[in-house]
Amino acid sequence: xxxxxxxxxxxxxxxxxxxxxxxxxxxxxxxxxxxxxxxxxxxxxxxxxxxxxxxxxxxxxxxxxxxxxxxxxxxxxxxxxxxxxxxxxxxxxxxxxxxxxxxxxxxxxxxxxxxxxxxxxxxxxxxxxxxxxxxxxxxxxxxxxxxxxxxxxxxxxxxxxxxxxxxxxxxxxxxxxxxxxxxxxxxxxxxxxxxxxxxxxxxxxxxxxxxxxxxxxxxxxxxxxxxxxxxxxxxxxxxxxxxxxxxxxxxxxxxxxxxxxxxxxxxxxxxxxxxxxxxxxxxxxxxxxxxxxxxxxxxxxxxxxxxxxxxxxxxxxxxxxxxxxxxxxxxxxxxxxxxxxxxxxxxxxxxxxxxxxxxxxxxxxxxxxxxxxxxxxxxxxxxxxxxxxx
Numbered sequence: 001x002x003x004x005x006x007x008x009x010x011x012x013x014x015x016x017x018x019x020x021x022x023x024x025x026x027x028x029x030x031x032x033x034x035x036x037x038x039x040x041x042x043x044x045x046x047x048x049x050x051x052x053x054x055x056x057x058x059x060x061x062x063x064x065x066x067x068x069x070x071x072x073x074x075x076x077x078x079x080x081x082x083x084x085x086x087x088x089x090x091x092x093x094x095x096x097x098x099x100x101x102x103x104x105x106x107x108x109x110x111x112x113x114x115x116x117x118x119x120x121x122x123x124x125x126x127x128x129x130x131x132x133x134x135x136x137x138x139x140x141x142x143x144x145x146x147x148x149x150x151x152x153x154x155x156x157x158x159x160x161x162x163x164x165x166x167x168x169x170x171x172x173x174x175x176x177x178x179x180x181x182x183x184x185x186x187x188x189x190x191x192x193x194x195x196x197x198x199x200x201x202x203x204x205x206x207x208x209x210x211x212x213x214x215x216x217x218x219x220x221x222x223x224x225x226x227x228x229x230x231x232x233x234x235x236x237x238x239x240x241x242x243x244x245x246x247x248x249x250x251x252x253x254x255x256x257x258x259x260x261x262x263x264x265x266x267x268x269x270x271x272x273x274x275x276x277x278x279x280x281x282x283x284x285x286x287x288x289x290x291x292x293x294x295x296x297x298x299x300x301x302x303x304x305x306x307x308x309x310x311x312x313x314x315x316x317x318x319x320x321x322x323x324x325x326x327x328x329x330x331x332x333x334x335x336x337x338x339x340x341x342x343x344x345x346x347x348x349x350x351x352x353x354x355x356x357x358x359x360x361x362x363x364x365x366x367x368x369x370x371x372x373x374x375x376x377x378x379x380x381x382x383x384x385x386x387x388x389x390x
Contacts, residue, residue, distance in 0.1 A: 013041040013389070014332070016293065018319035019052040020308040020339050023373035026052060027059035032374045033337060036381020039389055042296050043127045046305075048319045049193035049283030050137025051101070054094040057082040060291045061092065067123050069116035070151075071102045072140035076167070081120050089131040090124035092117065094265050095138035098147070100214065102162060103140050105287075107215025110223070112141035114268050118151025122183060129188065133290065134272055135283060136194040137263035141167040142211045142224045144200065144231045145271020151182040168207075168266070171227035173236050176181035182275070194285040195317035198263030200256075200270045201229055206263035207258060212268070230269055232257040235274050245384040284322030293326050302388060303327040306337035310356055314343065324352035332337065335388065337380055339369055 017029045024032070026045030032040045045060060049354035058064045062082035071077040079102075082091040095101065097116030121132060141147065146156055147166050155178040156164045156171070164170040195253075198204050201340040207216070216224060236255055256262060261280035262270040272278035290296075297303060305323035307314065314320055326336045332354050341358040348356055359369040359376045362383075369376060 009041070011299065011301045013037060013039055014044060014297050015041050015285035016044045016046050016303060016305050016323045017337065018046055018048065018305075018307040019055070020373055021051065022283070022308065023339070023370045024377070026056045026376065028374065029306065029337075030303035031375065032377040033381045037381070037385045037389070039385060044291060044293065044296050045289060045292065046284065046293075046323060047135070048137070048195050048317065048322065049093075049094070049135035049287065051095045051099065053135040053193070053287070054080055054082045054091060054096055055093045057291065065123070065127075066122060069097045069119040070114055071104070072098050072112040073103060073108050074113070077102050077116065079116060079120060081124060083124070083127070088129055089133065089290075090127070090129040091133045091135065092120045092124065093135040093319050094268060096120070098141055099138040100140045101138070104190045106141070108167075108259045109142060109211055109214045109216035109220050110169035111165075112143070112214070113147035113166035114139065114141050114143055114145055114266070114271075115147035115166055117268065118148035121148070122152055123245070125185070125188065126184060131189045131191070132276075133191050133193055133286070134278065136192060136196065136268055138281075139265040139268065140214060141168065141268075142206055142214060142216070142228070144171060144206070144228045144267035144321055145269070145275070146171055146231060148271050149275050154179050154367070155181065156175055168224045168227050172223070177235060178249050182290060185276055190272060190278040191286060192261060192264065192269055192272045192278045192280045193286045194261055194264040194269060194280060195198065195283045196264040196269070197260040199258045199260070200262040200267050201225065202259075203261070206267040208309070210266060219297045222304075223300075231267075232270065243277070246340075267326060282317055282322070283302055284319045285326075286318065288326050293323075294330070297327055297330045298331055300330075300332045302335060303332050303334045305334060305353070306356075308339040308340040309342065310336060310340070310348075310358070311341040311342040316350070320353065321351045328352050335384065337377065337384070339373065340366065
């Protein structure tokens, strides 16, 4: 397999998959697939901003930085972010510090916090970061990013001047936000990498759509919706957010709360927009640029992408479709590998993917597919080589 940071010969195969969740990291998918293909290839593990983003970026040459931070329910956890010293760029994955996988036990929809993600940002700023790439996905919290800004020095106060406890439910009592001790981000570019375009509030907002996935009952959803609305109202009133504009300078009529992506990760997108001055970019599109996809696809004879399950969600800005769109610009054909496939040929081809190869084509037992994903992927690579590269 060709090293992705070296100059590569023309007519290589570019392997650019996301992880196979629950079985293989994106880098492991690359390694097993390359072994099965048996032809010159370039490995470029990718991610869309959710779980596995840091692993993918580290596999492409960034350094891993480990930090002890606050987990979603207050327990200490060791989280990591990816660091590029030459560009002073930190890639921070919310799921590392504040994700569902960090919960020690039961889901905590009302009290889980994004505080640890703010601590990761603070650590990167102390290290001299000039660009923060914040991947949003897999969060345990629905706190509107309140914990994140608290970790950066903001005080969220009730009517008596007391600091609010962490978690989304507490925001019902928010009276004002004190930013006098807030960590400055002047001169720091902040990019939210997310495939979610939900606003903060309403039927398509953070509470209504995503809180049930984090254990919220219907009553909890109503409470969290009210709490997030309070956060938006206070922030809008005290910090002039109604006048927010799009990046082309046109007014944003619904303010920050109504912006696409404000509802990402339980509303952490809102905090990034409102308090960090972030720009929201489609996760896979931005990360492909960051990882130099355009350079690596030049001269390729084939691109192989994929993820654990190719399904309807894959069509909503997930990694395989993003890779296919980027490869199309270079005129390189794309196929996909996956654990299981729920999309028909026409759906795949409409998304720019010529064909898909699933582990379940070789082994119908999904349990064995997960347990033996590596060896099966090598066999699948041999099938691809025979059918597509001979």
